[in-house]
Amino acid sequence: MVEAALMLPIILLLTLSLLELGLAFRHFLTLSFTTREAARIGALAGNDIAADCHIIDGIVEAFGPGDLAGVKIEIFKAEEDDGEPDPGKVNQWMLRVGGDPLVCDTANWEVTENWPSVDRNVTVGPTTELDILGVTVSTDHAWVTGFPPWRGSLNISRTALQRLEPEAFE
Numbered sequence: 001m002v003e004a005a006l007m008l009p010i011i012l013l014l015t016l017s018l019l020e021l022g023l024a025f026r027h028f029l030t031l032s033f034t035t036r037e038a039a040r041i042g043a044l045a046g047n048d049i050a051a052d053c054h055i056i057d058g059i060v061e062a063f064g065p066g067d068l069a070g071v072k073i074e075i076f077k078a079e080e081d082d083g084e085p086d087p088g089k090v091n092q093w094m095l096r097v098g099g100d101p102l103v104c105d106t107a108n109w110e111v112t113e114n115w116p117s118v119d120r121n122v123t124v125g126p127t128t129e130l131d132i133l134g135v136t137v138s139t140d141h142a143w144v145t146g147f148p149p150w151r152g153s154l155n156i157s158r159t160a161l162q163r164l165e166p167e168a169f170e
Contacts, residue, residue: 037062072093077090
């Protein structure tokens, strides 16, 4: 009995830790997949006027409409040398409280738009290169048990870069 009383808290802590870390890792993998898929969708959309909405639709499809509360989406032009966002060319999207994630408009989504999709370069030329599109998706993962040390939340953020697809040749 004494040995069981001494070992039970340790076994319980290990079991809850494995559960919490497993769920956080699953959330991380889902976010990684979603971000890569969103960047691919954006690369194919090119300079379509609704390119950002196509990206958001892909994220909604991967996450599910019910899981988007608190998800922040950044769509940006990435620098050639380091992949960092080009200042002034970043669009930030966040679902409004009570907003419909399936409808891509300013009534349902808060948006700061500094890089209109029509300004994205998809033309290959001797002096121009295609733009690199970056997508960052970030969200908070709430710990399930609240058991120490798993209290509060963990911010998970993933970024994917993709060169825009060139216009089709005629």
